[in-house]
Amino acid sequence: MGRDCKVTLLDFPHLRIILSIVFISLLSSILLAQPSKNDTVGTNQNVALLIANENYKRGLDVPGAIDNVRILKDSLVKVGLNVTMLINASQKEILNAIDQFNINSAAVSYSLFYYEGHTATINNTTYLLPIETKGKSEKQLIASGIALESIFQKEEGNTPRIIIINGCFRSNFKYLKELSKETKCYGFPNNFSGYNHLAFITPTVNTIVSEKVKSSGFAPLLSTTISKNRYIKKSLHYTSTWLPYVKNSNEDIISSNAMNTYMTWGGIKDDVDFLPSFLEAFPWPPPKASERTVINRDIFKGCQNFKDVDDILYKVLNTNGYDGKGYYLIMPEADKVQGFAIATRIEQINTDGTPKESPDRWRTSWRENSFSPFQYLKSIFLPEKGYFRVIVFVITDLSVKTTNSSPSRDTSLAWVAEGGSVLPAVIGAYDFTEDFNVTALIYEYEVPENNESAILVAPSSITGKTHLLKANLWTIQQLTKD
Structure with missing residues (x-):
């Protein structure tokens, strides 16, 4: 039974990955990033862009983010996706990758974007925080962050895009520490459209992530939950049922727009008509x-x-x-x-x-x-x-x-x-x-x-x-x- 599982809140990044995924993407080319920080697998396949910002320094690390994204990458590769992974990415690298993501998203069936790292929500705008972020003031965070709205810009046609944000971790950014515990983790983009599918994984502001996530028992669960013919909606439902049983869990998931029930991890079934x-x-x-x-x-x-x-x-x-x-x-x-x-x-x-x-x-x-x-x-x-x-x-x-x-x-x-x-x-x-x-x-x-x-x-x-x-x-x- 779920209540007997020896799982703690520290194990949750892997569970967050499964919970948050709503659709799989098809991209036509490899996303841009520096070779030293970019891991791209395969060509001319369904494609996903995954970003893991873990090593912020000064006590701001998000332990386990890289491992989590690598597990997600391996699982997606097994079902035929071409995965580009950015590790400890700067503002410039993330913006370049997002620009390419927007270009490629307009030309394919649907696309997947996943980010794990620090985020900040200021005036109902959510910012992804690059590895070099300085957070002494609101002005610094806004200047160094990447507004979530940027992922939804330059939209063309009616191609679905799946945006998954795993952030809102406890941090020592001075400005964020001064915020009230009631501060919202995320804000919905103003230019959000019906062709986008947005999932937020929202641990409480006080969540502490430790090195234990690197040996989390949920890694096999993630791998077995993702398979080519499995409906993504079922993966979400299966994982969300675990949520209430995880010890001391205050985590939540917020998602927008209904999931396409025909969508599998391998894409919309190409054999459906037959x-x-x-x-x-x-x-x-x-x-x-x-x-x-x-x-x-x-x-x-x-x-x-x-x-x-x-x-x-x-x-x-x-x-x-x-x-x-x-x-x-x-x-x-x-x-x-x-x-x-x-x-x-x-x-x-x-x-x-x-x-x-x-x-x-x-x-x-x-x-x-x-x-x-x-x-x-x-x-x-x-x-x-x-x-x-x-x-x-x-x-x-x-x-x-x-x-x-x-x-x-x-x-x-x-x-x-x-x-x-x-x-x-x-x-x-x-x-x-x-x-x-x-x-x-x-x-x-x-x-x-x-x-x-x-x-x-x-x-x-x-x-x-x-x-x-x-x-x-x-x-x-x-x-x-x-």
């Missing part, structure tokens, strides 16, 4: 079911992506005779994948939920294929009902709420035939985050005596969990949370 050609979309919300149950997530412990989840389900289904399966996408909105579904082949079951013995189990009619005189007399004097079952496994980060419309047996019978035979690799690469659950929807049908028409049984006489147990998919211990 997703329907891989798989059909399962009806959403799903049609009314006999029962539903959320499967214990411990069964999927260690799963990193959809393929890992599919491997577990595929194996357990095949082991228990469910050879035929139909794969579908969960797409409540056009071109927006939010999971996948697996429908099992329709099977005949007993009243307790156990499958019929083969070959009766897989017959789509409850009657015997060979209808002998004995079977005819039996059906007259000893009439019996028939029961059928389809299980649909839904893997999604959405709440699974079914409609009031019952699917016919023929509809559920077709789910396998009309679904894909396997999970495509492009879908399997999607991240299986803690936001996702695996829900089993049970569709049970009853065929009345001497009748071939089927009626959905809702609710079933047994629970959804019992259906999974009787199907021999998992044990009661596996399906029960600790």
